[in-house]
Amino acid sequence: MQKTKSNSLSKLALQRFKKNFWGVLSFWFIVFCALMAVIAYMLAPDSSKNANQMHLSIHSKSPGFSVKMLTIPSNTLSDQSYLNKIFFGTKNMDTEIPIEGYSFNDTFLEITPYTEGELTGISKRIELTSFPDQLTKDEIAQEFIEDRTFILGTDKYGRDLLSRMLIGIRISFSIGFVAVFISLLLGISLGAIAGYFGGKADVFIMWLINVTWSIPTLLLVIAITLALGKGFWQVFIAVGLTMWVEVARVVRGQVLSIKQMQYVTAAKALGYNHFRIITKHILPNSLAPVIVISAANFAAAILIESGLSFLGIGAQPPMASWGAMIKDHYSYIILGKAYLAIIPGLGIMSLVMAFMLIGNALRDALDVKG
Structure with missing residues (x-):
């Protein structure tokens, strides 16, 4: 009977959630972003590790910029597996050169490198032996020279901004998942112990909560990050x-009210141990507000990571991070190229807003009184 009632309440919550337009839209947007994060290197025009292929001659170009790109292949053979390339990017040894024009001679390829403004670049000669021997000149031009379009333009180092944005989604999702997992593991455990046992355990845990709460979050994260060192995983843990x-x-408050229920008293009378009573009877009935908080914490984690990267103590270069991208280009706002900072800013805003909207939708759906 209790299981049937639980199932019916779950179905009712699901029906309420489906009726919330913004909640459903946010859910599918998050699923879409998560899918892009998984296959980011398959979607990114620059599939090199961290999308870090630099072309300084075409730095800070506006969205839609096109240029001819010459690729000089490397003789070094890559030992990367296909799965490794998908998840970690290609170890790119090839040399890419933006060019304005080219012409073939008997033994070399003469190119004019791309230059900005009225100045004409000094022509360079590249021996045809740099390319595979079996290819003709037409085949070399077809395979190694292409018209490349940068959909979102390039950053101040000449890297493809779209590729950096796609790879940057991984940082935001990773920080959210790891931070929420750690917060749930610690928060549920300590909250359940404090609420269920009370006494000195409750006093100590509440003291720890109050001390931690009194310290500004960003300052505490900075202190932990400096103690653990700069890096990818250190930020997640911090x-x-x-x-x-x-x-x-929240868990402590839920446990304090639920442990007074008759079914908990009955479980104690039947001789069940404390661990079973907490995990099987109390926590499953107190997780609704925790789910809502988790969505808000996910959004907060993305914002904190972006703030840390902006300050230079988050994800370290050349790793693609939306916060670091804003840090690199915020000065461009007054130089007429505000999009270099606005595009990653919009990415952060849209992802955070999606998690906040889905949190509100979950709150309404899981509200039993509603």
């Missing part, structure tokens, strides 16, 4: 260690 407080406080 953000997660600052987000457990609200989860613990």
Whole structure:
């Protein structure tokens, strides 16, 4: 009977959620972004590791910029597997040169490198032996010279902005998942212990919560990051260690009210141990507000990571991070190229807003009184 009732409440919550237009839209947007994060290197025009292929001669170009690109193949053989390329990018040894024009001679390819303005680049000669021997001149031109369009333009280092944006989604999702996982693990455990056992355990955990809460989140993250060192995983751990407080406080309050219920008293009378009572009877009935908080924490983790990267203590170069992209280009706002900072800013805003909207939708759907 209790299981049937639980199932019916779950179905009711799901029906309520489906009726929330913004919640459903946000859900599918997040699923879409998560899918892009997984296959980012397959979608990115620049599939090199961290989308870090630099072309300084075409830096800070506007969206839609096109140029001829010559690729000089490397003789070094790559030992990367296909799966490794998909998840970690290609170890690109090839040399790419933006060019304005080219012509073939008997033994070399003469190119005019791309230059900005009225100045004409100094022509260079590339021996045809740099390319595979079996290819004719027409085949070399067809295979190694292409018209490349940068849909979102290039950054100040001449890297493809679209590719950097796609790879940057991974950082945002990774920080969200890891930080929320750590916060749930600590928050649910400590909150359940404090609410269920009470006494000195409750006093100590509440003291720890109050002390942690009194420290500004960003300052605490910076302190932990500096203690652990700069890096990818250090930021994840630091953000997660600052987000457990609200989860613990909510879980404690839920456990305090639920442990007075008759079915918990009956479980104690039947001789069940504390671990089983907490995990099987109390926590499953107190997770609704935790789910809502998790969505908000996911959004907060993305913002904190972006802030840390902007300050230079988040994800380190050449790793693609939306916060670091804003840091690199915020000065361009007054130089007439504001899109270099606005595009990653819109990415952060849209992803955070999606998680906040889905959190609101979950709150309405899981509200039993509603």
